[in-house]
Amino acid sequence: MARAPEPTDLDHEFAALRFLPERSHDSTPDELAGAFARLADTEMGAVFIGHYGGDSQWERHIGDEYVSVVAGSTEMTMIIDGADVTRTMTAGQFVIVPKGTWHRFHTPDEVKVMTISPQPTEHSRERPVD
Numbered sequence: 001m002a003r004a005p006e007p008t009d010l011d012h013e014f015a016a017l018r019f020l021p022e023r024s025h026d027s028t029p030d031e032l033a034g035a036f037a038r039l040a041d042t043e044m045g046a047v048f049i050g051h052y053g054g055d056s057q058w059e060r061h062i063g064d065e066y067v068s069v070v071a072g073s074t075e076m077t078m079i080i081d082g083a084d085v086t087r088t089m090t091a092g093q094f095v096i097v098p099k100g101t102w103h104r105f106h107t108p109d110e111v112k113v114m115t116i117s118p119q120p121t122e123h124s125r126e127r128p129v130d
Contacts, residue, residue, distance in 0.1 A: 008039055010070065013049055014112055023054030023107070025125045045119035051112050056105040057125055061097070063118030068094035072111035078103040079128065102128045 020027075020035035036050040044063050049070075067076065073090045079102040089095065097103050102124070105111075 010049070010114070013037060013039060014051060014070070017049065017051045019110065020050075020052040021054065021110075023052040023056060025055060025057050027054075042116060045117045047114065047116050049112070049114045051110070053107045053110045055107070057123045058102050058104045058128055059121050059123050060100055060102045060128075061118040061121055063099050065097040065118060066094060066116040067097060068114045070112040070114055072107070072109060074105045074107040074111040074113065076103055076105055 017037060018034040020032065023032070023035070035052050036048060038046050038048055040047045045061070067089070069089045069091050071091050073088060075086050075088050076095065076097075077084050077086045078097060079085075087095065099118075105113075
């Protein structure tokens with residue numbers, strides 16, 4: 001018999017993370033460890049949370065990605081038709097990043113973010129030419 005899914009307490013999960021104040025394009029997996037968590041698997045990927053400041057690498061996914069700001073704020077830049085399009089996101093907002101769209105995060109202060117990300121994820125330290 002199948003088990004019904006249990007709710008996840010996001011406050012509890014975020015409390016278990018450490019704050020990474022200076023995320024960068026060159027952050028190593030060891031530096032990122034503890035600031036991010038994989039909470040659940042989905043059909044195409046997983047639900048992730050993170051607590052950080054600084055800049056992420058460019059990334060893109062094999063399907064649409066749901067990105068939600070739980071606390072704080074961040075600027076997300078997407079490459080749309082070869083041009084950088086930046087959106088400021090604050091707590092309580094979400095966006096769907098279309099399949100295959102390169103995007104990155106610039107977070108001057110602090111953000112807590114939750115994503116539903118198709119896997120695998122492709123990364124680039126440098127701005128990709130789309």
